[in-house]
Amino acid sequence: xxxxxxxxxxxxxxxxxxxxxxxxxxxxxxxxxxxxxxxxxxxxxxxxxxxxxxxxxxxxxxxxxxxxxxxxxxxxxxxxxxxxxxxxxxxxxxxxxxxxxxxxxxxxxxxxxxxxxxxxxxxxxxxxxxxxxxxxxxxxxxxxxxxxxxxxxxxxxxxxxxxxxxxxxxxxxxxxxxxxxxxxxxxxxxxxxxxxxxxxxxxxxxxxxxxxxxxx
Amino acid sequence: xxxxxxxxxxxxxxxxxxxxxxxxxxxxxxxxxxxxxxxxxxxxxxxxxxxxxxxxxxxxxxxxxxxxxxxxxxxxxxxxxxxxxxxxxxxxxxxxxxxxxxxxxxxxxxxxxxxxxxxxxxxxxxxxxxxxxxxxxxxxxxxxxxxxxxxxxxxxxxxxxxxxxxxxxxxxxxxxxxxxxxxxxxxxxxxxxxxxxxxxxxxxxxxxxxxxxxxx
DNA sequence: CGTAACTTTGATCTTTATCAAGCCTCGTGG
DNA sequence: CCACGAGGCTTGATAAAGATCAAAGTTACG
Numbered sequence: 001x002x003x004x005x006x007x008x009x010x011x012x013x014x015x016x017x018x019x020x021x022x023x024x025x026x027x028x029x030x031x032x033x034x035x036x037x038x039x040x041x042x043x044x045x046x047x048x049x050x051x052x053x054x055x056x057x058x059x060x061x062x063x064x065x066x067x068x069x070x071x072x073x074x075x076x077x078x079x080x081x082x083x084x085x086x087x088x089x090x091x092x093x094x095x096x097x098x099x100x101x102x103x104x105x106x107x108x109x110x111x112x113x114x115x116x117x118x119x120x121x122x123x124x125x126x127x128x129x130x131x132x133x134x135x136x137x138x139x140x141x142x143x144x145x146x147x148x149x150x151x152x153x154x155x156x157x158x159x160x161x162x163x164x165x166x167x168x169x170x171x172x173x174x175x176x177x178x179x180x181x182x183x184x185x186x187x188x189x190x191x192x193x194x195x196x197x198x199x200x201x202x203x204x205x206x207x208x209x210x211x212x213x214x215x216x
Numbered sequence: 217x218x219x220x221x222x223x224x225x226x227x228x229x230x231x232x233x234x235x236x237x238x239x240x241x242x243x244x245x246x247x248x249x250x251x252x253x254x255x256x257x258x259x260x261x262x263x264x265x266x267x268x269x270x271x272x273x274x275x276x277x278x279x280x281x282x283x284x285x286x287x288x289x290x291x292x293x294x295x296x297x298x299x300x301x302x303x304x305x306x307x308x309x310x311x312x313x314x315x316x317x318x319x320x321x322x323x324x325x326x327x328x329x330x331x332x333x334x335x336x337x338x339x340x341x342x343x344x345x346x347x348x349x350x351x352x353x354x355x356x357x358x359x360x361x362x363x364x365x366x367x368x369x370x371x372x373x374x375x376x377x378x379x380x381x382x383x384x385x386x387x388x389x390x391x392x393x394x395x396x397x398x399x400x401x402x403x404x405x406x407x408x409x410x411x412x413x414x415x416x417x418x419x420x421x422x423x424x425x426x427x428x429x430x431x432x
Numbered sequence: 433c434g435t436a437a438c439t440t441t442g443a444t445c446t447t448t449a450t451c452a453a454g455c456c457t458c459g460t461g462g
Numbered sequence: 463c464c465a466c467g468a469g470g471c472t473t474g475a476t477a478a479a480g481a482t483c484a485a486a487g488t489t490a491c492g
Contacts, residue, residue, distance in 0.1 A: 061354045069362045071354035083351075086344035087337065093351035109340065116336040121303065123332050123339040124325065128302035130346035135277070135299070135309035137353050138287035142277045144360060145400030146285045149480070175438065184361030189480060191440060207439085207489075365448070391470065402449060407472060423457090423471080 031106060033057075033098040039081070042095045046084035048106040052076055055102025056173035058182075060095040070181035072137060073099075073174065075163060082130060084109050099173045144184050150200075152183045153193040157203060161212050169209045247322060249273075249314040255297070258311045262300035264322040268292055271318025272389035274398075276311040286397035288353060289315075289390065291379060295345060300325050315389045360400050368399045369409040373419060377428050385425045 033039060039050060042062050052074055059071045059080070071094065074080055084090050090109075116123040143155055156179060157172075164170045172179065176187040176194075183190065194210070197203045204211045249255060255266060258278050268290055275287045275296070287310065290296055300306050306325075332339040359371055372395060373388075380386045388395065392403040392410075399406065410426070413419045420427045 059354065061358045063355060063358060069358040071357055082343055082347040085340040087341045093347070094354060113336050113340060116332065116339050120329050120332040120339070124301040124329060125303045127298055127343045127346060130343060130350065131298040134346065134350050134353065137350065137357065138275065138277045138310060139279060141287055141353065141357050141360070142279060142285040186481060405448060
């Protein structure tokens, strides 16, 4: 008999369902998304909180004037759609789409409510998790403002690599254009930056696969 | 007899203390900060959640390589320092400093815990509030990536104006340099952008005071 | 096997950073 | 009361980074 596989959610310290420890990414109610599917769209009524259990998704924001650009990538362990917990008529504040086949576990606000009532510690942990995401985004924002293209791309590559085995090839889940959308760069600049980093010996690039050279 | 003044926190739908409705920004335990004071520093042990009840503060992030830049401004109604709710040894993930005399109400995690237990709805509201902040930051990030200097500055001015009476002069709580730090621009560019916007008739500028012309 | 999407690479142009100089305002001390 | 100085603001000239335009090579997939 094998050991129970830990749900990715548990790895970030929050259990979205009581039975999450044994769900292994396919909980009852867990849903599968094909590449290009939308998990939800900005402005939709927010009926569920989602825990990503597999794959990669991209979060988009549409500004009032119609501009829209990517904000961040979310992968296993990330909890999104917390707008559903808002007391006012909750609407999603961003659009989330699958970059590849992905899995997400959906939880309704009413489930969340009883869970919060029984486990205030989990409620606090989830709130803190949101702040962690906020801090990550703040960090990325600072980088986008203060670093050049090469360093920004390197940081993003490191972020993806941090979720995989160290020293191995990592498949970037996005096109150059999608990477650039998050970094505030064009796809040409992303391409050039990747190759400049390779020239500097910091990474190895092979199409969409990347490996960190050197220490981490 | 005057009506009770609503604590700014209530305006964003979350009561950090049961008696918040009557605290009017000076709750027991509320603290005053002088210009330049630090509310907390990145890396400090996170002992309190803070609700800003007056003034303006700026949030900084320091990246691992020592770079640091401003991430956002926080004012009355904002709740910060939610890192304190993290179950692991909680440390603040950013530095917050007062741009002018400000007030903040500090609440300990244990207080939050009992409050969450009694009011799961408030817990959900607070979590949702965090997501709102995340969405705001995502929006700003998208703008920083996709808009030019003028439009970015205009958006920031609008944000400040949105918290004041429409059509009135608004005092920007920050220097050109501090505004630029948030926008990813230099102070010269911020200065030029403000005057270009004034030339275009979109705003009126008088030193640190600004007024939106036209509809909003 | 053929097409569409993606990627690389080059040349040129725009925007914003950088460097620099002078001005204004406010607070402090003689 | 005035002189001074520091911090902040404006404005100009130049340089660098990245966007844009363009063309050709590569990969994925029906």
